[in-house]
Amino acid sequence: MGYTFVIADDHPLFRGALREALAGIGDAAIHEAGDFESAKALVLANEDVDLVLLDLSMPGASGLSGLISLRGIHPAVPMMVVSAHDDPVTIRRALDLGASGFISKSASMEEIRNAVQSVLAGDIAAPAGVDLGVERDPEISDLIKRLRALTPQQTRVLGMLAEGLLNKQIAYELGVSEATIKAHVSAILQKLGVDSRTQAVILLSKIGSDPLQTAG
Numbered sequence: 001m002g003y004t005f006v007i008a009d010d011h012p013l014f015r016g017a018l019r020e021a022l023a024g025i026g027d028a029a030i031h032e033a034g035d036f037e038s039a040k041a042l043v044l045a046n047e048d049v050d051l052v053l054l055d056l057s058m059p060g061a062s063g064l065s066g067l068i069s070l071r072g073i074h075p076a077v078p079m080m081v082v083s084a085h086d087d088p089v090t091i092r093r094a095l096d097l098g099a100s101g102f103i104s105k106s107a108s109m110e111e112i113r114n115a116v117q118s119v120l121a122g123d124i125a126a127p128a129g130v131d132l133g134v135e136r137d138p139e140i141s142d143l144i145k146r147l148r149a150l151t152p153q154q155t156r157v158l159g160m161l162a163e164g165l166l167n168k169q170i171a172y173e174l175g176v177s178e179a180t181i182k183a184h185v186s187a188i189l190q191k192l193g194v195d196s197r198t199q200a201v202i203l204l205s206k207i208g209s210d211p212l213q214t215a216g
Helices: 012-023 036-045 064-073 088-096 109-120 138-148 152-162 167-174 178-192 197-215
Strands: 003-008 028-033 051-055 079-083 101-104
Touching (some): 003 012, 003 036, 028 036, 036 051, 036 064, 051 109, 064 079, 064 088, 064 197, 079 088, 088 138, 138 178, 152 167, 152 178, 152 197, 167 178, 178 197
Parallel strands (some): 003 028, 051 079, 079 101
16 A cells, blocks of 8 residues: 655645655555645545645745644544754654654755654654754743643644634534534633633744744
């Protein structure tokens, strides 16, 4: 049986490079998305996905918040972050938030292929020779812990709140009652230690954009 991959990147040339790297891994079905909405749709439509390669900077997603949202949809599917922002802070936060690997956009074809094969084998792949250190921002460290305490469904609902959806829209999309969504939102606010959905979205945007800003 071959692998099923989803490549989510808004640069056609880099999608082509990733496709070429993945094609060397054997018989593979490769789906491509150029924006976050399309990536979400592909992950939802393909339950047999073996690996998602996600660009941090693409239309519809703000940095690591995109990773958080996709992990809420399919928590069991390995996801690798692909980014030109390959500083230790960004790499460490991506891995802390559940990414199975990190690929720098400056990596060679062989490095990309090796990293993907490591993740498919169940390992965590990070760029060689990078000292990831520890999180120095106590606020971000606390936020990562709180985000990791959310259930997959709560993570998914938080991602939809960040997209500006109302409770009834989220309920319709997830096929549950509005009361269920209200309960999820209450649990999310409690776990994140905030009083409103607006504050929750602001918190999520901090983890989304912060590493990219510090990377310059």
